[in-house]
Amino acid sequence: xxxxxxxxxxxxxxxxxxxxxxxxxxxxxxxxxxxxxxxxxxxxxxxxxxxxxxxxxxxxxxxxxxxxxxxxxxxxxxxxxxxxxxxxxxxxxxxxxxxxxxxxxxxxxxxxxxxxxxxxxxxxxxxxxxxxxxxxxxxxxxxxxxxxxxxxxxxxxxxxxxxxxxxxxxxxxxxxxxxxxxxxxxxxxxxxxxxxxxxxxxxxxxxxxxxxxxxxxxxxxxxxxxxxxxxxxxxxxxxxxxxxxxxxxxxxxxxxxxxxxxxxxxxxxxxxxxxxxxxxxxxxxxxxxxxxxxxxxxxxxxxxxxxxxxxxxxxxxxxxxxxxxxxxxxxxxxxxxxxxxxxxxxxxxxxxxxxxxxxxxxxxx
Numbered sequence: 100x101x102x103x104x105x106x107x108x109x110x111x112x113x114x115x116x117x118x119x120x121x122x123x124x125x126x127x128x129x130x131x132x133x134x135x136x137x138x139x140x141x142x143x144x145x146x147x148x149x150x151x152x153x154x155x156x157x158x159x160x161x162x163x164x165x166x167x168x169x170x171x172x173x174x175x176x177x178x179x180x181x182x183x184x185x186x187x188x189x190x191x192x193x194x195x196x197x198x199x200x201x202x203x204x205x206x207x208x209x210x211x212x213x214x215x216x217x218x219x220x221x222x223x224x225x226x227x228x229x230x231x232x233x234x235x236x237x238x239x240x241x242x243x244x245x246x247x248x249x250x251x252x253x254x255x256x257x258x259x260x261x262x263x264x265x266x267x268x269x270x271x272x273x274x275x276x277x278x279x280x281x282x283x284x285x286x287x288x289x290x291x292x293x294x295x296x297x298x299x300x301x302x303x304x305x306x307x308x309x310x311x312x313x314x315x316x317x318x319x320x321x322x323x324x325x326x327x328x329x330x331x332x333x334x335x336x337x338x339x340x341x342x343x344x345x346x347x348x349x350x351x352x353x354x355x356x357x358x359x360x361x362x363x364x365x366x367x368x369x370x371x372x373x374x375x376x377x378x379x380x381x382x383x384x385x386x387x388x389x390x391x392x393x394x395x396x397x398x399x400x401x402x403x404x405x406x407x408x409x410x411x412x413x414x415x416x417x418x419x420x421x422x423x424x425x426x427x428x429x430x431x432x433x434x435x436x437x438x439x440x441x442x443x444x445x446x447x448x449x450x451x452x453x454x455x456x457x458x459x460x461x462x463x464x
Contacts, residue, residue, distance in 0.1 A: 101323040102128045102176035107313045108330030110138020111449060112439040114301040115456035116328050116463075121305050123464050125362075128324065129302060130311040131459060134296075136302060137328075139410070140449065142293030146355055146392045148383045154349060154411075155366050155380050156294060159287040160450035164263045166286040168452055172297040174414055175288030178385055181279040181422075182366040186246040193368065194281055196274040204244055207276035216240050216273070231263035238271045256347070257402050264415060291301035327460075330439035332409060333425045341424045344444060346409035350399040352376075361393050375399055412444045419444075436463065 104120055106113040110132035117127045122185040135141050139153040157180045160166050169175075186192045192198040195451055200212040219240020227289065228234035231252065235244045248271070249260055256263055280287075290297060313320060313331065334344045365384035369376060376397040383393050403409050412418065429437050437461055440447050447455065 100325045102126050103325050104128070104328055105320055105324035105326070106328040106330075107131075108138060108439065109133075109136040109298065109302065109309070110330060110439060111140055111298070111305060112442075112456045112459075113138075113207045113328060113330045114298045115453060116438065116460045117305050118301040119457070119460040120464065124292070125464075127305050129305055129307045130313060130320070131307070132312045134310055136307060136309070137295050137298040140294040140298070142295050144293070145394050147390045148388055148394050148395050149386060150353065150382045150396070151294075151380065151385070152353075153243045153351070153408075154396075155378075155385075156449060157282075157287065157289060157385075158449050159282040159284040160453075161283075162450060162454060163286075165450050165453045165457075168457065169297065169450075172290065172300045173290035173294075175384060176291050177287075178222040178289040178365075178387075179279075179287060180281040180366070181278065181363050181364070182281060182368055184247050184251075184368045184370050186250075189246070191247060192279045193247075194274060195247070196270045196279065197277045198279060199243075201249075204248070214277055216243075223399050228265040230261050230265055231267050232260040232267050234265035235260070235271065238268070239273060243271075247370050249370075250374075251368060251370040251377060253372050254375070254377050255400050256349045257400065291386060319398055325434075326463075327435045329435055330442045332441045333429060333437055333444055335420070336435075336437075337425055337428055341421060344417050344421055345413040346403035346441075348401040348403040348407040349412060350401050350409045351396050353394060353396040354398070356393050356395060358393060359389075359391055361395050365417075383445075407440060411446060414442060414444070414446065418460075 103125040104127045106117050106127055106129045109129050113129060117129050120127050140156050141152050142149045143152055156167065157178065182193045184193050191202055197209065197212060200206050204215050206212045206215055216239060218235060219242060223236040223240060225233045225237040228237050233246050328438045362379060362381050366378055366380055368378045376399045378398050380398065381393055383390055425445055436459060437443060438456060439452060
């Protein structure tokens with residue numbers, strides 16, 4: 100055996116595992132089929148602006164251990180996620196808060212806002228929601244649902260709200276304060292100079308091979324390593340023996356604009372179904388940029404098919420049941436560890452990935 104660990108995927112999970120294993124004296128080989136490290140948190144400098152190549156990534160956590168850990172590798176600014184929702188030519192603050200309700204109904208006090216929502220919920224008259232539309236109406240009423248939930252959700256999932264199960268929206272965060280901070284977490288920010296530097300520091304001194312597809316050379320790569328840490332799709336690892344898990348994909352259109360400020364905010368969500376993209380990201384605002392040009396990215400949701408990049412697991416009942424069968428195979432393994440969104444078939448934010456990777460590598464070592 101040449102390596103203690105073959106780590107498939109140079110994203111955040113794989114890189115943290117490699118860093119901690121190497122610190123403990125283990126020999127690691129990290130491979131990735133892409134031409135760059137960093138996975139989906141990869142950032143690339145364009146016109147002096149750190150561009151989030153695979154969508155907006157805002158680091159947030161209430162876990163002090165996770166926050167202290169990630170700050171070893173970059174200095175973080177004080178960026179606060181405050182997205183704006185655009186419905187036609189109306190702009191609303193997210194998450195739903197007093198600024199949203201004032202714009203929508205002209206209400207000024209929390210009492211007035213609660214009464215407006217309760218009135219619409221009563222008018223909807225739904226006691227047992229049978230689908231996502233009914234669930235949303237029973238939580239926030241018709242106005243918020245029609246303008247800010249319906250179209251966006253249908254674009255994200257590629258299905259009409261009446262066809263989606265109610266449990267997808269267990270709750271809709273409603274705040275009766277004038278606070279546009281999307282997250283409730285204690286710590287939040289963006290690394291000054293982008294995310295790629297974090298991965299570079301994690302993988303410093305560790306052998307990395309890019310443009311390397313595990314499945315193209317599976318037998319040899321398995322032979323030269325004592326153990327595998329796999330962060331790709333768990334169903335692909337097992338040759339889809341029980342069938343394919345479903346994912347949602349994304350498509351990005353990025354352009355450089357010869358103007359200083361395009362939309363005045365890092366993230367603007369487009370909630371109309373008729374607008375094909377879900378949001379526009381203006382990257383410079385993540386770091387309070389003053390560059391003469393700007394870079395924007397339109398984000399289009401897409402149905403995943405073979406050859407596409409899988410971004411989100413479809414954690415409905417059908418897919419979770421199928422994943423449980425793959426998980427049983429994984430639990431019986433003594434040579435393979437599965438990690439990350441695709442390996443564990445679960446939606447993780449970055450802070451979850453840090454915690455999961457540390458838990459995994461500590462259990463291993």
